Amino acid sequence: MNFVLLLAWIISIVDSTSLPCGPDGLCHCEHINVMDCSKTNELPLRNVCDYIDDSKGVKINILHLEQNGYKYIRTEDIKGCKSLKSLYLRGNEISYVEDVSLIKFDNLKTLDMSYNQLDVYNKRGTLAFKLPQSLIKLVLNGNLNVSDSAGVMYPNLSNLTNIEQLIFDGLKDTNFPVSYSEMQSLRSVSLSGLDGNCNMPYVSNDTFKHLTHIRTLNLSSCDIENVTAGVFEKLKNLEVLDLSHNMNLGFRKAMNITYSLQFTKIKSLNFSKLYPTFGLGTQLKLQDVCYLWNTNLTEIVLNDNRIQLVERNALILTPSTLKILRVEGNTFTFGQYLFQLGCFAHLEECYGNFQNHARDPYLYMEEPKIDESEFVSTNLNCPYTAPDVLINISKKKRVCPYFKDNNINMNKTLPTSPPEMKRLEFSNCGMQYNVTSVLVNPTPYKMEYLDGSGNIFYSWIGPFGPFPNVKYLNLSRNYCTHIGLKFFDSFRNVENLQIQENFLGLILSDKYYGPGIFEKLSKVKVLNLSSNIISYLHPAAFSNMVHLTTLDLSVNNIESLAIDVGSLNNLIHLNLKFNFIHSVPSYLREKLELNSKRLNKSFTIDLSNNTLSVSCNEKEFLEWMVKHRMNMLNFDHYTFYNMSGQRVDAERFVKDVIKLYMDCGSYSMIIVACSIGISIFLSVVIGGVVYRNRWNLRYLMRMTKIKHFGYIRLHQYFNEPERFMYDAFISYANEDVRLILDVMIPKLEGQGLKLCLHDKDFLPGNNIADNILQAIGNSRKTVAVISQQFLKSNWCLFEFNMARMESIYSRGGNSCLIIVILEDVPTRNMSDEMLDWMRTNTYIEYTQEANGELLFWDNFLQVLNE
Incomplete structure (x- = not known):
């Protein structure tokens, strides 16, 4: 029994750690069935396969041989690798593969021969070597000789009856042959130029018509300039289409694409970066989304298109099935479309991060210069743009008004929100607002995740919302200095509140605002207040957070923590790193221990980068810290000083603390009593003088500050x-x-x-x-x-x-x-x-x-x- 346990332990270590293996130990095995012999200075292929064939008790299923400079593959070289399920030969110099060298690899499921010099695309339309019928995924991109690509064809792979995924280069003016209609298992085809070569400026109705069984088609970065109206009409099973990074296309020319998608099962459409990075803002027009209304799309991606405005009533035609919208990296401005966001009837997730984001100017030199004139490549007249049709569709949606013209009564018409929205992200958008009272219509009862971090919402007055069921709220990095007492009234069910990297130190210490800011947030479990220039917290700041488990006050100016923790019966994680703390109050230490015992969870506290010195005054705290050093995160890296002011490591610090009982002497009580008496006397005298002249002193101190620093x-x-x-x-x-x-x-x-x-x-x-x-x-x-x-x-x-x-x-x-x-x-x-x-x-x-x-x-x- 012990032997079995030892063997299992050894296998688990081998399975989770990268260890030398293979011929002469030149390879690495991260798992017992995966061997990586890439970049091994032309390690002979035969040696690798012989090693795999000779391995006793360990069966290698996955082999990586990328970038080894191999020039050819012969049957004798790889006969020992016949048991492989996955073989990766990417980035070699292979120009010749012996005809039958791979045909007997009966277990091979994945073969990657990308970025070699194989004669994959030729005028014969055939491969010079045979492939095993067991293949499920075949990767051959990066083998196209662009300088000699005229008239070449896609290879005939009809014998691969089990193939599901193909990754090829995209050929100019070339259609997939009729043999591909026989490949009934084929589900995914990628011709992306983002990882390979793709040049398809014109795509016709015949280009993909024989890919009748595919569900996913990736045409990203293929230099597409124009397409015909029925380009995807024959792909009845198409569910995912990626046309991103085709900067010659644009929305106007993409109308033919949306027309043909009506006849498919399309669910996900990627229209990202159809325009170059630099240029005037673009507008999403009614005609651009017209035919999408007649699809069952669940996800649309429109990232990085410089979208500035959306034409009036265009959002009415968004498909009712749409659940995910990605519009990151655009330049949206205020417009009439904001009053029609409720037209996203069943939208659940929206990602709009990085609006107005600064771009690398070097991209201007690298990207093509496109003629962005309003060119429409079709004479199609979309029937859904008629006013009576739009009005009828808008009435079927819950909050989707139809606007006859641009005249909107701002006092009577409220901006609408998608009624089914669950997650909204608009971080790092450079939005600069004082968040005053804003009513969200209709109330987003299903919203659970809200991220507005990295903007300039410098004052949170509120009430804003309401958002009755938001669980995660992120307003970090917003330069905020003020929070109104009613702001969080709209977020009463928040459990994770991230408001770090603001300027909330002054407002949290205020005797009027401090106790009331978080008063309604009783369900918060995680609160992040790091980097807020906090030097003092009102004692009652967190009193109502009865479910608080994790409190992050790191990277502030806190010297002493005087918060009321009587009601914090779930607090077990406290982050105080990068402050000026010398000790933790006894009542807080006791609370952490009691909570840990009751919840049966270990408490943690992080005091990294504070000043912790061996001192008789802090004897009780230091002894407690040493006793619970396993609960101190990163304890071995703390900054410690001995009684002489010299910096010491954690081991020396522990020894010095243990000796404190003897070093501190027996006059502690007398010294303490005298110190207290003198302190009280001086405090009374000084306090009286200061109070009598308090306004003079405050004025003179402020004026001195302005004089010297202003x-x-x-x-x-x-x-x-x-x-x-x-x-x-x-x-x-x-x-x-x-x-x-x-x-x-x-x-x-x-x-x-x-x-x-x-x-x-x-x-x-x-x-x-x-x-x-x-x-x-x-x-x-x-x-x-x-x-x-x-x-x-x-x-x-x-x-x-x-x-x-x-x-x-x-x-x-x-x-x-x-x-x-x-x-x-x-x-x-x-x-x-x-x-x-x-x-x-x-x-x-x-x-x-x-x-x-x-x-x-x-x-x-x-x-x-x-």
């Missing part, structure tokens, strides 16, 4: 009068925005005043506090519109106090702060600084009473113009 105004050097960008910076609470936008701004701008507003003039990506100081410094006056909501906003109070400090320190004693009292505000709700300012400076009260309002505006404009 710019210096020119008037300070030349003693010139200061010039301001704005007449006034308006500070107001978001809840009062209607009064500001509808009344105050029109009135002031009507007087020729230039105003600064945080909604439109703050620079995206800048720190909010810096934006506020720049706005105050660049404005002649700052107007604080005081209301109940103003007093509740931390940012509004910050703006008031910074304007107050500006008046005191930077305007030579001239006040730049104007207070407008919007409503009755109890003085008990005002800060001491605000009350003190109002006692020594005048303010204006807003009223809507007719006479009082006239007086208000007279006074207000007079103060603003001083």
Whole structure:
């Protein structure tokens, strides 16, 4: 029994590891039945086959002999390889194969003789050597002599009764002979120029008519310029057609192709790169998709065609069977077609990544220069483009409006979405938007996967959607600085949330936003917040994520982790690498252990590239880390320092930690008590001073930062009068925005005043506090519109106090702060600084009473113009 187990273990190792084998150990065996003798410096073919024939107990079924410089194949050389099932001879120099050398390979299923010098395509239409009837796949591409290819024919292979797949070169002005109609097992033919030679500028109705049994036809990169209307009409079983990389074709000339596909069983159509990379944007017209309506297509690929617009009502004719749409690498812009996306009645997956993607300019030199004039190679009149037919089809679809003209009432007509959509990808498209409230119509109840990563969605306000059943949401790499409290209300069932590589550090630490951003995401299992410039997290940031198992906070500026994990009963994977962490809090360590025990799964934590030092202060944590070092991912590669500050490896670190109990001495409690007492005393004293002068300090710190790291105004050097960008910076609470936008701004701008507003003039990506100081410094006056909501906003109070400090320190004693009292505000709700300012400076009260309002505006404009 032990011998059997040992033998099984040895076989499993041999089967999973590449080991030397073959003659003189020059080959490699990744599996016990696969031998690779490629690129072995002309290792004699006979030696290889003799080795296979002599192998005892190990049966080689698959043999690779690519790029060995073989020039011929003789019967005597390969007789030992007769048991092979697959033989790969690609990239040799074989020009001669002995007539019957392969005929007795009764088990051979796959034969690859591509890129040799064989006389495969000749005017006789025959092969100079016989092939075994057992073949299922035959690869002969790359054997065409392009300079002498006129009048050559495809070889007669009618004796291969079991052949299913052929890979040939594509011959110019050559039809497949009638013998191919007898090959009833033939399912796939590839003539692709992407891996071989293909030059078929004109394809007629006779070119493929004898391939009656095939289901897959690959004509990619065949230099096709034109086709006749019935080109695929005889291929009744055709299911997959690849016409990609035919840059002379274009959509207009492809109309004949779509016409002939009506008579097939087509399911997948690849129309990628029918245009060169560079040029004007293309338009997908009604006539281009007309005949597709009468097919059962389930997948269409339109990648890299510079598609910019889709003609009105064209989407109505997309087949109802369509489930997968690939439109990557185009240049879509806003158009009427966006209101007809619901015409994709049963579309489940859409891939639109890399829109407006920058291209390698060298492609311009490599690609052909095409005449892209609107040339239509057919006189076919598609019956489905008639208005009455389009209207009838649109009515049969759930949300597929028909538009008579280009006049659309944007207030009454909403963009539609495919009602059956499950997966949508639009990553790396360079889209730059502030994601405000957007209603998706109809509600995509089946949507499960949404990827909008790699764009510039710099602010997520929402609500956006809703997307009630999305499980995977990726909004990473979007330069986002702000998340509205209602944004994730539309994604309550998300389980995997990827929002790494944004700028969310400030908003996640905010005491108002921090606890509420993820409040509705109770079902999230995986949360990625890496690379978000996070230095501090609000303790309640993840409190409602009761199903969270994996939390990634890597590549941030976190020094200490103070999050509430009381409700995180499923958290077992924590990634903290590339931070400034010295220790992990005890409550978090205990939580990981408890969760691991209850779930019967090992917890993991990654502290790579943090600063971990041997220290008495962190004794408890260091001992815990050493105890659980098997749970520390990449522990042997951590950065460790001993008590002297010298860098040590993991082994030395473990030994130093074990010695900590003796090294730390017995005065720890006294030292701790004294330290605590002194710290409390100093904290009280310093805290009182800092609190009393808190606004002065904040202002001076910010101004110091701007002075040293920002710019210096020119008037300070030349003693010139200061010039301001704005007449006034308006500070107001978001809840009062209607009064500001509808009344105050029109009135002031009507007087020729230039105003600064945080909604439109703050620079995206800048720190909010810096934006506020720049706005105050660049404005002649700052107007604080005081209301109940103003007093509740931390940012509004910050703006008031910074304007107050500006008046005191930077305007030579001239006040730049104007207070407008919007409503009755109890003085008990005002800060001491605000009350003190109002006692020594005048303010204006807003009223809507007719006479009082006239007086208000007279006074207000007079103060603003001083």
